[in-house]
Amino acid sequence: MTLKGKKILLGLTGGVAAYKAAELARGLVKAGANVRAVMTKSAAKFVTPTTLQALTGQEVWIDLWDKRVPDAMGHIELSRDRDLIVVAPASANFMAKVAQGLADDLLSTLVLARRCPLLLAPAMNVEMWQSAATRRNAKTLAADGVLFAGPAAGDQACGEVGMGRMLEPGQILALIEGGFQPKRLAGKRFLVTAGPTEEPIDPVRVITNSSSGKMGYAVARAAREAGAGVVLVSGPVALETPEGVQRINVRSAAQMFGEVKARLKGCDVFVSVAAVADFRPKKAARQKIKKGEREGMVIEMERNPDILAWAAAQKNAPFCVGFAAESENLAANAKAKRRKKGIPLLAANLAQKALGSDENALTLYDERGAHPLGRGPKLEQARKLVAHVAAMLRSGKKAR
Ligand code: C5P
8 A cells, every 4th residue: 555645636638548547546546546637628529528437436626617616716626636647648738738827627627737746657659759849848847856767769659669658657657656656865866786796717608696687676666756866777677777877787707897886986875685606617618618528627717806795894885784595594604694794774584475576575684683674565665774774864773
């Protein structure tokens, strides 16, 4: 129930993507929000008010002169109690109207008379999105403080391909949830490592760890949602960069170490979530190794630097957070690891319960003891971790 008690006005304008807004309405309601839907006349040609009414459990509004509002003040009243207006899909025409301050129907009037933030999820043909006029309008809107969710690139309903697809309802929902997170870390700078590292054996073979990167990306996203500036140093993963996060791609532990070294200074918090390979082949062959007639092979390995321990040992080290995936004796191993690395906070989990999964069950270990976070989606766990870090920072905890 991430949006419990939040009052949202969901606006729909004319576009094929309006059918996806029905799913967004459902997602918002499921997350606990009170959703009031307002449609333009064109939107009602793509999806019916009855659908939105059934999904939100509330009356749906279209007409500026609706008799249900006795004193004709609907254009103000319908948005006054709202925490957020989301317009999805937002057509090129609607963007143009908002950019100009036009108010010629109920939705555009409500938007102009709003007191709450406005989030637009544009959806339009690629040429419309790229047209000089829409570029200009998007710039004006952003300068006016209007928030944007997307659009994305991809196949379009018109058969063309390119920028202008509305984000998926789940992505818009996640952005809305993120926007409502308390800004506990405003002004703080985070450096996060995530994913596996790859240690080359030859040009095509590597030694690596199993790591999807999902936990590290969730931490980066949660820190960003909480208002921090976030740099994410990422090993090879198949994940999208969280909104507003600066991502730096690396492959090997040595490259990751180089990037962390170059960026640690000036950071307030370093969260080392990456599954860094402990060893690397001493020599990577320049050419692909042929299997030939051999029955087996020995690869000589050498130690990789411990990036986290290095960071924690620096003079004026940032607040360092480590991760530990253990296969047994979670508490004892986690406590020992926290001490050995010299860090104030360590998040531990049983590896077999988290690897590749969208869920995790972390326990945080600090000088006061163990704090189990329960089991839940990685983003939820990351938000709890970030809240814990913020509380420790507030209470003046530094390294060790
Ligand atoms: O020592 P161990 O690998 O179990 O510790 C895990 C923690 O240390 C993680 O936070 C991981 O990102 C970090 N680590 C590191 N560099 C290494 C190995 C682990 O930063 N070479």
